Amino acid sequence: MTEIIPGKSPENMNTSSKAHARASARLGPSAKIMTFERPLPLDSGRKLERFELAYETYGTLDAARANAVLVCHALTGDQYAANDHPITGKAGWWATMIGPGKPIDTNRFFVICANIIGGCMGSTGPSSLNPETGRVYGLDFPVITIADMVRAQVRLLDRLGIERVFMVAGGSMGGMQVLDFVAKYPDRAFCALPIATTARHSPQNIAFHEVGRQAVMADPDWCGGRYIEAGKVPRKGLAVARMAAHITYLSETALHNKFGRNLQDREDVTFGFDADFQVESYLRYQGYGFVDRFDANSYLYITRAMDYFDLPAEFGGKLANAFLNTRTRFCVVSFTSDWLYPTRESRQIVKALNAVAADVSFVEIETDKGHDAFLLEVPELFATVRGFVNAMAARCGLPGEGEG
Amino acid sequence: MTEIIPGKSPENMNTSSKAHARASARLGPSAKIMTFERPLPLDSGRKLERFELAYETYGTLDAARANAVLVCHALTGDQYAANDHPITGKAGWWATMIGPGKPIDTNRFFVICANIIGGCMGSTGPSSLNPETGRVYGLDFPVITIADMVRAQVRLLDRLGIERVFMVAGGSMGGMQVLDFVAKYPDRAFCALPIATTARHSPQNIAFHEVGRQAVMADPDWCGGRYIEAGKVPRKGLAVARMAAHITYLSETALHNKFGRNLQDREDVTFGFDADFQVESYLRYQGYGFVDRFDANSYLYITRAMDYFDLPAEFGGKLANAFLNTRTRFCVVSFTSDWLYPTRESRQIVKALNAVAADVSFVEIETDKGHDAFLLEVPELFATVRGFVNAMAARCGLPGEGEG
Numbered sequence: 001m002t003e004i005i006p007g008k009s010p011e012n013m014n015t016s017s018k019a020h021a022r023a024s025a026r027l028g029p030s031a032k033i034m035t036f037e038r039p040l041p042l043d044s045g046r047k048l049e050r051f052e053l054a055y056e057t058y059g060t061l062d063a064a065r066a067n068a069v070l071v072c073h074a075l076t077g078d079q080y081a082a083n084d085h086p087i088t089g090k091a092g093w094w095a096t097m098i099g100p101g102k103p104i105d106t107n108r109f110f111v112i113c114a115n116i117i118g119g120c121m122g123s124t125g126p127s128s129l130n131p132e133t134g135r136v137y138g139l140d141f142p143v144i145t146i147a148d149m150v151r152a153q154v155r156l157l158d159r160l161g162i163e164r165v166f167m168v169a170g171g172s173m174g175g176m177q178v179l180d181f182v183a184k185y186p187d188r189a190f191c192a193l194p195i196a197t198t199a200r201h202s203p204q205n206i207a208f209h210e211v212g213r214q215a216v217m218a219d220p221d222w223c224g225g226r227y228i229e230a231g232k233v234p235r236k237g238l239a240v241a242r243m244a245a246h247i248t249y250l251s252e253t254a255l256h257n258k259f260g261r262n263l264q265d266r267e268d269v270t271f272g273f274d275a276d277f278q279v280e281s282y283l284r285y286q287g288y289g290f291v292d293r294f295d296a297n298s299y300l301y302i303t304r305a306m307d308y309f310d311l312p313a314e315f316g317g318k319l320a321n322a323f324l325n326t327r328t329r330f331c332v333v334s335f336t337s338d339w340l341y342p343t344r345e346s347r348q349i350v351k352a353l354n355a356v357a358a359d360v361s362f363v364e365i366e367t368d369k370g371h372d373a374f375l376l377e378v379p380e381l382f383a384t385v386r387g388f389v390n391a392m393a394a395r396c397g398l399p400g401e402g403e404g
Numbered sequence: 405m406t407e408i409i410p411g412k413s414p415e416n417m418n419t420s421s422k423a424h425a426r427a428s429a430r431l432g433p434s435a436k437i438m439t440f441e442r443p444l445p446l447d448s449g450r451k452l453e454r455f456e457l458a459y460e461t462y463g464t465l466d467a468a469r470a471n472a473v474l475v476c477h478a479l480t481g482d483q484y485a486a487n488d489h490p491i492t493g494k495a496g497w498w499a500t501m502i503g504p505g506k507p508i509d510t511n512r513f514f515v516i517c518a519n520i521i522g523g524c525m526g527s528t529g530p531s532s533l534n535p536e537t538g539r540v541y542g543l544d545f546p547v548i549t550i551a552d553m554v555r556a557q558v559r560l561l562d563r564l565g566i567e568r569v570f571m572v573a574g575g576s577m578g579g580m581q582v583l584d585f586v587a588k589y590p591d592r593a594f595c596a597l598p599i600a601t602t603a604r605h606s607p608q609n610i611a612f613h614e615v616g617r618q619a620v621m622a623d624p625d626w627c628g629g630r631y632i633e634a635g636k637v638p639r640k641g642l643a644v645a646r647m648a649a650h651i652t653y654l655s656e657t658a659l660h661n662k663f664g665r666n667l668q669d670r671e672d673v674t675f676g677f678d679a680d681f682q683v684e685s686y687l688r689y690q691g692y693g694f695v696d697r698f699d700a701n702s703y704l705y706i707t708r709a710m711d712y713f714d715l716p717a718e719f720g721g722k723l724a725n726a727f728l729n730t731r732t733r734f735c736v737v738s739f740t741s742d743w744l745y746p747t748r749e750s751r752q753i754v755k756a757l758n759a760v761a762a763d764v765s766f767v768e769i770e771t772d773k774g775h776d777a778f779l780l781e782v783p784e785l786f787a788t789v790r791g792f793v794n795a796m797a798a799r800c801g802l803p804g805e806g807e808g
Contacts, residue, residue, distance in 0.1 A: 044675035139677075143675035143676055143677075203656075203662075203663045203665060203681070203683040204651065204656045204660075206665070206683050207651045207659065207683050207687055208651060210647070210679075210684040210687055211648045211651065213677060214647060214688070214691070215622075215644045218622075218640035218643075218644055236618075236622035237622060239622075240618050240619045243614070243618060244615045244648050247608065247611045247612060247615065252606065252607075255607040256607060258607075261605075261607060261610070261714060269712055271449075273547075273617060273621075273704060275614075277607070277614075277711070279610050279614070280610065283611055283614055283615065284618070287618070300677060304677065307680075307681070308673055339743075
């Protein structure tokens, strides 16, 4: 394991490795990075000769190595699930869910959250150095899949000596990883919690991703993917991509309740192209804030991985085949107002699990918060996760609440 | 009335007027242009000192000038409702609806469709010459509203000597114009047909428009709005805007049925960023095709006008007030799978009309074609329009079917 030493500055560092070190230095004091020298085979047929995973852990691994929870992050998430984010300074994306006494209780569980490969928070991705060329990968980085992300994380579990996790959990793209993990490694999770996700990315979602990618690639500062070496950032393109995507994370009702047609710091419309409406101001803030913490090429690669996700296709066209003989216990969660991964897609997962007589519970949570509900203060979600975790812990022989 | 003379080329034409003539020359042989020398007051408080409306007509105005139908076009539509489009060569956007023997029967009715002000098919808009400066307007063009568009069209009716139209009809933004027309000019339409529209643009729709505008303005070839003089076209930005918008015009079911996850001319995914999926290829085609026939600044101005549309706000916060004492007969139409202007927004119009005891029928048409259904082959829509038109013609004393 290579610990990051913030601020290290070798003398003979070239531009590219400076960029890499800069990326690493962003990770903050809790950062852990695992380096893997054995090649990672990829679904594309290519391989990563060498790769790193940056990850965070919360809680303590028990002596039996039986209390691990693998948390998988979403498209624009990262390993800062519970720790403050080193760039934005904001609380981790699941800080409400993970912590002492929280539904995923770090007094009892050892939580691991790794930045996916293809990401930009320290794991190997398109902004990393390509060892074959000594240059930043850019578009030379191989196109990856959800399965590739999972394969890398399984390597991390191997290295940490964790044969079976107590739970694998995640929302959105994190949920895709949960499904792939359970399908491909049926003995390695006692229970699984896929939230607001799908087993097969829909054409509408592919379409929204394509718009985002086109927005990034339309930005001349993208430089054909070589913007790091050119000392540029395709800020505008990435911001537009984020703005378009962000709309899909909310429900129409949420937009109504949150903003309506309210004006931003003005009494009347200006008859111009400023952000007259609060919703415009909010989108611009979301778009341009995102650019500071995310890499444009990572956005291309990760959206592509999601587009390619089609678990039934990998199992002869039948999702149930993905879960044949599974012994994992499932809790599938969806949200009524999520139009990106609507409840019917969760129901397809549940139906497939029922078809193989798997142990599955399904909760559709009534909320107007849209897809983003998995990240937000939704009491019924916390209650659902807490209930599932505690019931599973009891069945697994792990400590119950307050016993950690 | 100034008839366009295709190919005219005055000797002392400067760059800007060349651009203007080029725009005019695009209009084709059926083009009519009306020039208005009396200033048009605008909601912004500014005015257009002089403006032109390019329009097409279909059928013949009767002696009593009582058989006119004003058809209002949508955001990316134009006056080529029934005639072939001079640039794309494609059939008019409502060629299925308007024509001899069609639901809006040109054997009996005189159909007028004008390019809105702010548009780019010959009516005065941001790509027109600013008479004050002699330069193309660009962002010096005043921000316009739906009411301004309607005000200009009422001037056209005045000039054509049409005191009252038999019907005012339109879908989407065309429907907004219908509502505004009836509210502001209560004696000038015998009946009204607003389709797939709303009385107040929603925050979600404002958000999507804002993304489109940001995409256009992010393109360096937009040149701060002065791209015509710079000899450039913000193709990529406008294409991205169109792609994002286009997704919203379709339903998820339509995308499923039309494309699913089918691949485009390939057996397997390419592990790259080409358009692997048919839906991606389709979007790119829609995006880049649009650029050839539409002006980027017009896109900014027209989306802004839609965002500003809030008819209740203009009538003391109560939509019903917009229709007090109306004598116009309404047929309000919505589509089950339209998530851009969902049925509940049409119901709000109907409720407001009911509140003032207006003559209104309401049809929600079951279709999976999404918002675009108003432009597509939806037999129930044709039957609805035909039935409404014929019933209204009978009440108005106009010829019935086959009597034209």
